Amino acid sequence: MRATAGVLIGLFLAGLTGAGPAAAGDAAGSMTIVGNGPELTVIEKMARAFEKANPRAYVDVQWDEISKPIELVKSGQAQLAVMGKPDPELKAIQVAWDGIAIMISLSNQTKEITTKQAADLFTGKIKFWSELGGPETRVLILDRPANRNIRDAFEQQLGIVGKIPDQAKVIGPDDKAIKTVAGTLAPNSAVTFVSLVPALEAVSSGVAVRLLTIDKVEPEKPPVKDGRYTLRRPVLFLSKKEPNPMVEAFEAFALSKEGQRILDEIYTPVDPKS
Template sequence: MKFEKLHPRVRVRIAVTDGVDPLAALAEGSADIAVVGRTLKPEEKDWTGTIVGWEGIAIMVNASNRVQEVTLKQVTDLLSGAVKTWDELGGLEARITIVNREEGKGVRPYLEQLLNLSGKFVNGKGVVEPDKEAFRVISGNLNAVSYVNLSAGVGNVSVGVPIRLLAINKVDPEPANVSSGAYPLRRPVVMVTKTPPSPLVKAFVDFMLDKEGQKTVLEEDFVPLVVTK
């Protein structure tokens, strides 16, 4: 990482805590920075949160599916099971196959929160992980639908994987629309530190906001703070 080159005596260690609250590690002192997918609550005043990027969440269908776009309400109806056939969304008269992601991991908990559907997703036809398996399943099933990190989805579309990312509320699922806030399914990537942070921790957060740090955000399949079309 470029930060280590700027600070030769520093080593940055990243620990993935999927399904575990990273703020607990910050509180107990085993981490200097926690990365979460939400802004801080008013009662979390002992910490400082800095948004360093965004994660878009895309609704993914087979490339041969006639459906091109949906509304946010239709996404809710789709994943709650209220909508059961594609013709209700302008597609063929065929039953919808929901392919879920693992509960409590990846983009699923954030999508549940955004749609006010925590614990209410329809069971669907199984659970797939990781992303590459979701792409494989959707590309091989005309009637399937799932959800995925938007940047990863865009990357797979660009190399010819036969999937489509649906526009929502007439807004295309593109990184520029995620960074601007026009695309509705996004969550912030927030770096949380103790207040006040140590000089070195503050330097790292500042680095992530700068050009080189924003490149790192992009490399990790997140959306930088500013993206131009």
């Protein structure tokens, strides 16, 4: 339901006075959320739950893999962007962690590597898995799209920004990357990086893939949350720095127990605020 003129005027005045987020059920008005990563399903679910809790609120979720969410917020075409890194011109609120798993085929007996070896794998310095104690098969790097939040974070964490070979095959969605790794046959053995939760789900459902332990730490939610597993990225809500009651109400909802429960479906939650 879209807000009436009176409600919009009220929101405008509230913004001028620096009012905080609306109480649960009191948010009213409309807002647009944009993004280009794997968060679409969970953000849509959260938007519908937020609308149910706030009957006078309307949330439009717009997702496009080739969009530039930050620019849409800066231009006023959207009020909130879901991103993996901050922007100095915008306010950033962290709502979750996204662990990044390094995935190989189950037929590849390599089980553990160091951060340095991970960097060498994805820059092409390590060409055969036997260099890591694995099989006599070639390393086949499967890259992710350059505009994805996960790729930026992965490169930065490993210190390999711009160093993944250009000839590496690029695969978009996590599910397609997982299927490609599982189906790779000798003499190649693929390696890629995917969000932790879908990676764990693939393993638990019997997909023929393996997640590598990094620096003696297994890829699981608890070590992602406490930082022992260092391959992770923050899930951020970016918005303009000027007060916006609808945005603030949605941020508060995301950090509530219900919001964190929804985020837990594909991410590692932060501690809920209430």
